[in-house]
Amino acid sequence: MVVSGIVGGSYLPLSESDLNEIHAATMKVMENTGIAVHCKKALEIFESGGAKVDYEKMRVYIPEKLVEKCVEAAPSKITLYGREEKHDLVLTDKNVYLGTGGTALNVIDLDKKRRPSTMKDVTNIARLVDALDNISFLVCPVYPTELDKNVVDVNRFYGSIFNTSKHVMGGVYTVEGVRQVIKIAEEIAGGPDKFKERPFISMITCIMSPLKFDKDYTELMLEVANYGLPLATPAAPLAGATGPMTLAGTLVQLNAEALAGIVLTQLVNKGMPVLYSAVPTTVDIRTMAFLFGSVEMGMMNAAAAQMARYYKVPIYATAGVSDSKLPDVQAGYEKATTAVLASLAGANYIHDAAGLLEGAMTAGYAQYVIDNEIIGMALRATKGIEVTPDTLAVETIDKVGPGGDYLAQEHTMKHMRTETFFAKVADRQNYTNWQNSGAKDGWENANEIAKDILNTHRPLPVPMEVHEKIKQMVPDLVDF
Amino acid sequence: MNIGGFVGGAYKPLNEKQLQEIHNTSLSVLENVGLHVPHKEALEIFVSGGAHVDYDNCRVKFSPELVEEVIAKAPAKISLCGRDPKNDLILEDSKVYAGTGGCVVSVYDLRSGVKRSSTLSDVAAIARVIESLECINFFVIPVHPNDIPENLVDINKFYYSFANTTKHVMSGVASKENFYEVIGLAEKIAGGKEKLLERPLLSMITNAISPLKFDNVATEILIEAAKYGLPVTCAPAPMTGATAPMTLAGTLAQQNAESLAGIILTQMINPGTPVLYGAVPAPVDPRSMNFLFGAVEMGLLNACAVQMAHFYNIPIYASAGPSDAKLSDCQAGWEKALNILMVALAGGNYIHLAAGMLEGGLAVSYEQYILDNDILGSVMRAVRGVEVNQETLAAPVISSVGPEGDYLLQEHTVKHMRSEMFFPKGADRNNYILWQQEGAKDVRQRAKEMAWEILENNNGPSFNADLEKDIRKSFPQIIEIDF
Numbered sequence: 023m024v025v026s027g028i029v030g031g032s033y034l035p036l037s038e039s040d041l042n043e044i045h046a047a048t049m050k051v052m053e054n055t056g057i058a059v060h061c062k063k064a065l066e067i068f069e070s071g072g073a074k075v076d077y078e079k080m081r082v083y084i085p086e087k088l089v090e091k092c093v094e095a096a097p098s099k100i101t102l103y104g105r106e107e108k109h110d111l112v113l114t115d116k117n118v119y120l121g122t123g124g125t126a127l128n129v130i131d132l133d134k135k136r137r138p139s140t141m142k143d144v145t146n147i148a149r150l151v152d153a154l155d156n157i158s159f160l161v162c163p164v165y166p167t168e169l170d171k172n173v174v175d176v177n178r179f180y181g182s183i184f185n186t187s188k189h190v191m192g193g194v195y196t197v198e199g200v201r202q203v204i205k206i207a208e209e210i211a212g213g214p215d216k217f218k219e220r221p222f223i224s225m226i227t228c229i230m231s232p233l234k235f236d237k238d239y240t241e242l243m244l245e246v247a248n249y250g251l252p253l254a255t256p257a258a259p260l261a262g263a264t265g266p267m268t269l270a271g272t273l274v275q276l277n278a279e280a281l282a283g284i285v286l287t288q289l290v291n292k293g294m295p296v297l298y299s300a301v302p303t304t305v306d307i308r309t310m311a312f313l314f315g316s317v318e319m320g321m322m323n324a325a326a327a328q329m330a331r332y333y334k335v336p337i338y339a340t341a342g343v344s345d346s347k348l349p350d351v352q353a354g355y356e357k358a359t360t361a362v363l364a365s366l367a368g369a370n371y372i373h374d375a376a377g378l379l380e381g382a383m384t385a386g387y388a389q390y391v392i393d394n395e396i397i398g399m400a401l402r403a404t405k406g407i408e409v410t411p412d413t414l415a416v417e418t419i420d421k422v423g424p425g426g427d428y429l430a431q432e433h434t435m436k437h438m439r440t441e442t443f444f445a446k447v448a449d450r451q452n453y454t455n456w457q458n459s460g461a462k463d464g465w466e467n468a469n470e471i472a473k474d475i476l477n478t479h480r481p482l483p484v485p486m487e488v489h490e491k492i493k494q495m496v497p498d499l500v501d502f
Numbered sequence: 503m504n505i506g507g508f509v510g511g512a513y514k515p516l517n518e519k520q521l522q523e524i525h526n527t528s529l530s531v532l533e534n535v536g537l538h539v540p541h542k543e544a545l546e547i548f549v550s551g552g553a554h555v556d557y558d559n560c561r562v563k564f565s566p567e568l569v570e571e572v573i574a575k576a577p578a579k580i581s582l583c584g585r586d587p588k589n590d591l592i593l594e595d596s597k598v599y600a601g602t603g604g605c606v607v608s609v610y611d612l613r614s615g616v617k618r619s620s621t622l623s624d625v626a627a628i629a630r631v632i633e634s635l636e637c638i639n640f641f642v643i644p645v646h647p648n649d650i651p652e653n654l655v656d657i658n659k660f661y662y663s664f665a666n667t668t669k670h671v672m673s674g675v676a677s678k679e680n681f682y683e684v685i686g687l688a689e690k691i692a693g694g695k696e697k698l699l700e701r702p703l704l705s706m707i708t709n710a711i712s713p714l715k716f717d718n719v720a721t722e723i724l725i726e727a728a729k730y731g732l733p734v735t736c737a738p739a740p741m742t743g744a745t746a747p748m749t750l751a752g753t754l755a756q757q758n759a760e761s762l763a764g765i766i767l768t769q770m771i772n773p774g775t776p777v778l779y780g781a782v783p784a785p786v787d788p789r790s791m792n793f794l795f796g797a798v799e800m801g802l803l804n805a806c807a808v809q810m811a812h813f814y815n816i817p818i819y820a821s822a823g824p825s826d827a828k829l830s831d832c833q834a835g836w837e838k839a840l841n842i843l844m845v846a847l848a849g850g851n852y853i854h855l856a857a858g859m860l861e862g863g864l865a866v867s868y869e870q871y872i873l874d875n876d877i878l879g880s881v882m883r884a885v886r887g888v889e890v891n892q893e894t895l896a897a898p899v900i901s902s903v904g905p906e907g908d909y910l911l912q913e914h915t916v917k918h919m920r921s922e923m924f925f926p927k928g929a930d931r932n933n934y935i936l937w938q939q940e941g942a943k944d945v946r947q948r949a950k951e952m953a954w955e956i957l958e959n960n961n962g963p964s965f966n967a968d969l970e971k972d973i974r975k976s977f978p979q980i981i982e983i984d985f
Contacts (some may be wrong), residue, residue, distance in 0.1 A: 028926060032513055032514055032515050033512055033513040033514075034511050034512055034513075035887050035888050035892065036888060037890075040890040042890070043890055043891075043895060044890065044895065047895040047896075047897040050897050050901075051897060051900050051901065054901060055900060055901040055904060055905070056905065057905060058904075058905030058906055070516075071788055077727050081905070091952065099673065135606055136934075157852055168522055181773060187618065192614055199534070202751070210919055230906075232899075232900070232903060232904070232905055232906065232907060232908075232909075233904070233905035233906070234905045234906050261907060261922070261923075262909060262910070262915055262919060262923075263909060263910060264908060265909065266896035266899050266900060266909055266912075266915070267909060267912070267914060267915040267917075267918040267919055267922055268594075268889070268893075268894040268895075268896055268914075268918050268922055269888045269889070269894070269897075269901065269922065270888055270889060270890045270891075270894035270895050270896070271894060271895055271896030271897075271899065271914075273888070273895065274864065274895050274897060275900050278900075290520060292563070304923060306931045307919045307923065309931070309932070310910075311931060311932070312598065313931060314928070315882075315931075316923065316924070317880035317881075317883045317884050318883065318922075318923055318924070321884055321888055322881075322888070322889070325888050327953060334832075345929065345930065345931050345943070346929070346944075347930065347934060347937050348944060349832045350831065350832060350944035350945050350946060351830045351831060351832060351834050351835035351873055351944070351945050351946055352835060352836075352838065352928070352929050352930060352944075352945040353832050353835060354831070354832035354833060354834060354835020354836035354838075355835035355836060355838060355839035355873075355876075355880070356835075356839075356929070357835075357836060358835065358836035358837075358839040358840045359843055359844075359877075359880055359881075360840045360842075360882070362839075362840055362843060362844070363843070363884065366513060366844075366847075383934065384934075392832055392836075395836075396836045396840075399798035399836070399840055400798075402797050402798045402799070402802070403801060403802055403840065406516075406802070407513050407515055407516065407520070407750045407751055407754070407802060408750075408751060409516070409519075409520040409523050409524065409751045410751070411506060412747035412749075413750070413752055414523065414524070414527045414749075414751050414752055414755050415747035415748075415749055415751070415752030415755065415756075416527050416531065416752075416755065417529055418747050418752065419535060419714075419747060419752065419755065419756050420531075420534060420535050420711070422713055423713070423714070424535070424536070424537055424538035424561070424713055424714035424715045425711070425713065425714070425715045426713060427713075427744060427745060428713075428743055428744060428746060428747055428748065429743070429744060431528055431747075431748075433747060433748060433749075433752075434672060434743050434747070434748040435748075436748070437747075437748040437749050438743060438748050438788065441742070441743075441748055441749055441799075442742070442785050442799050443744075443798055443799065443884055446795070447833065448796065448826060448827070448829060448833045448837065449826065449827060449833060450787050450790070450792070450794060450796075450826045450862075451790065452790055452792060452861075453617065453864070453865075454826055456828045461828070462759060463827075463829060463832070464827065464831045464832040464833035464834075465830035465831065468832075479950035485914065
């Protein structure tokens with residue numbers, strides 16, 4: 023079962039006046055600086071919606087009124103469905119879910135070796151995620167490097183859907199791919215109507231920082247928006263390189279980019295489910311390498327969650343990646359830091375939060391198991407403390423009295439299974455027992471759990487006849 | 503330089519109503535259950551202060567009015583000073599500092615990696631490492647010197663701490679005599695009692711025993727520290743499900759009652775004496791009955807305790823940061839980061855145990871201090887928060903760069919590049935190829951090398967020759983060590 027429905031918001035890095043100032047600065051940028059849009063169709067849509075368009079410069083200037091109108095039209099509650107109801111995610115207000123992200127080009131497999139990722143990794147990771155309770159959704163995590171770009175979309179999606187009944191989201195690469203993916207999803211759902219009722223997949227089409235809609239992604243965006251499938255339109259400004267050096271400035275630019283995505287999709291298909299999409303992060307100013315594990319990344323995503331709530335649009339946020347090359351102590355602290363910041367802030371759909379190392383270039387099999395634990399702890403923190411006459415336990419304190427103990431108390435029995443988070447990877451033995459059980463580190467513990475899951479876990483199957491039909495419909499599907 | 507003192511409080515796990523309910527529950531515990539205090543002088547102080555005392559059962563109870571009246575005397579601002587004033591800590595409001603914790607009996611040897619009994623040399627060497635780590639703001643003496651006679655421990659551990667770090671030093675002592683021996687040393691270093699009280703270079707840790715009990719030695723030290731006017735804390739360590747209720751709220755209600763009782767004793771002795779609200783609440787592993795210092799509930803409990811202390815406007819000695827891992831692996835990373843971050847964002851004034859500790863707070867490791875310095879730096883960056891003003895909002899810069907441009911050479915970038923981001927020392931931020939070329943090291947290995955470098959290249963901030971001579975003459979029990 024997915025641990026979900028947990029409400030964040032106890033950590034608020036921005037004050038009300040900070041939010042207002044960021045909004046005001048953003049409106050200036052959208053109206054005066056404008057957005058570059060390298061797609062004629064999109065330019066026309068913006069213009070007919072009321073934006074000022076300079077076709078020669080391919081620049082769109084969006085007035086505050088239009089932003090307001092589109093933000094108003096965008097739903098403030100989006101349900102992302104699973105193939106099974108127990109995996110449904112209700113994205114609204116401060117509800118928090120964390121899941122995987124992509125798209126890595128390498129994996130560290132169960133032999134602890136790094137190599138290029140393949141279709142087999144797509145399916146293995148989906149199956150791992152299906153078994154890991156605290157990971158609420160699957161964003162297609164790796165790129166099958168052995169496949170031709172034209173067949174990647176349908177293979178990645180189907181390989182993922184086949185191996186998990188959790189919600190599947192993925193980046194897409196071709197318009198034809200988008201269509202194929204939707205077709206197979208409709209087939210699995212039992213028809214287009216049933217699929218539209220409970221879309222168990224969603225898509226990602228990117229915006230380029232600073233302030234640019236490129237041709238390919240925008241065409242994909244229009245395709246998905248037309249259909250009305252839930253969509254994320256992430257921009258990834260890097261403070262100091264493709265965003266201002268200051269966190270506040272990067273938030274302004276990100277906000278303009280995220281709102282522009284909402285404006286375009288709402289103009290295409292009013293009321294379609296679109297997420298306020300945020301991947302703000304930083305660069306190492308010494309090397310210009312982008313950083314995904316920096317604390318500032320967590321802070322900006324937490325702040326972005328507040329911005330999204332300001333507009334009452336659910337957020338697709340980012341956290342939980344490490345810049346470390348392996349599951350070491352750095353991976354532990356970087357992931358925990360950004361994941362808990364975004365989670366406590368009440369970000370709705372926190373992606374990239376499982377499996378990713380090396381600044382999202384590599385996905386580690388054991389890392390999914392490790393991150394399942396980190397996410398579980400972040401969610402426990404987010405859940406907070408229940409204060410009631412029963413939990414305050416004044417009668418039990420009185421009964422035990424000074425110098426006593428609580429071990430055999432009824433109150434202890436009643437709460438011991440639910441009050442604390444039970445770790446699976448963390449070693450909590452004493453030193454001697456730890457030594458006697460092989461003196462393993464967290465990576466090895468997690469690797470063993472991952473092996474075990476892949477040997478035994480069977481996700482909810484796609485019915486055989488549907489599977490056969492899909493294979494006939496899409497000859498490009500590879501065997502997995 | 504010390505990087506700390508930023509203002510926290512952006513994270514509030516408890517709302518106003520919940521704070522009030524915990525407060526009310528603690529008052530009811532103090533009034534109806536009371537504490538067991540088997541120490542005659544303390545009971546007499548309590549009686550003359552207006553508490554209800556049952557001498558036969560060594561039980562003391564407090565009316566809510568008395569609690570409120572007495573704790574209001576505790577100062578809202580406490581200065582904890584270092585030998586070097588640039589390391590002074592001003593504890594007030596939601597200002598956040600973090601440092602080491604102790605006192606453990608085992609250390610992972612830097613050379614061999616093997617766990618061994620800690621020595622006086624470790625006290626000195628760790629102090630020297632901490633002196634170089636700017637995000638570790640104070641020095642709670644981390645290890646017990648097992649290699650020297652028990653009666654010489656306190657004076658020697660304090661001497662070698664002062665000799666190797668100019669940051670504030672805190673620890674406990676074993677007896678009243680040892681307390682005054684250590685005070686004698688500190689007065690010499692400070693230049694007399696008056697100067698020491700003005701700039702306290704050390705402070706005292708005492709612990710209440712959960713549930714609801716004060717032991718004799720701790721009570722005695724607490725009384726002497728209060729009489730002297732030295733900053734002190736009396737910190738209970740209730741374990742959820744073992745020495746406290748199984749629920750976090752219940753643990754907090756009990757811990758709060760225990761913490762307040764210690765504060766009350768100090769303020770009845772010497773109103774206005776600097777006392778830190780002490781809190782070490784933690785969950786327990788029901789299988790082993792060990793503390794689970796790395797559990798996320800540890801962070802949650804301590805973040806709530808921070809809010810409780812702020813509710814009374816008393817600076818807090820809070821706890822976060824030991825991992826239950828036995829080595830500096832991924833578990834150590836996530837457990838430490840989560841817990842320290844939560845307590846710091848809540849505004850914990852003096853977060854101890856935040857560096858070096860593994861194995862559920864039973865051992866320390868040299869490389870872990872280096873690693874935790876990076877974790878603390880990143881935590882402090884988060885506490886500092888997002889600065890929002892016209893300059894940082896950068897609308898004109900965004901406009902002049904425009905769509906498809908970049909910010910690399912902007913004046914605004916150059917102006918903010920050093921101060922806007924935290925630069926970790928140990929973390930690997932290279933790309934894969936560079937990382938491989940540099941030996942494909944995990945961060946623990948890099949941290950070990952950095953610890954060696956500090957120990958080899960630093961001599962420690964020794965005392966001036968006259969003072970050193972004076973100290974040695976007055977305290978012949980100080981042992982010579984080689985490290």
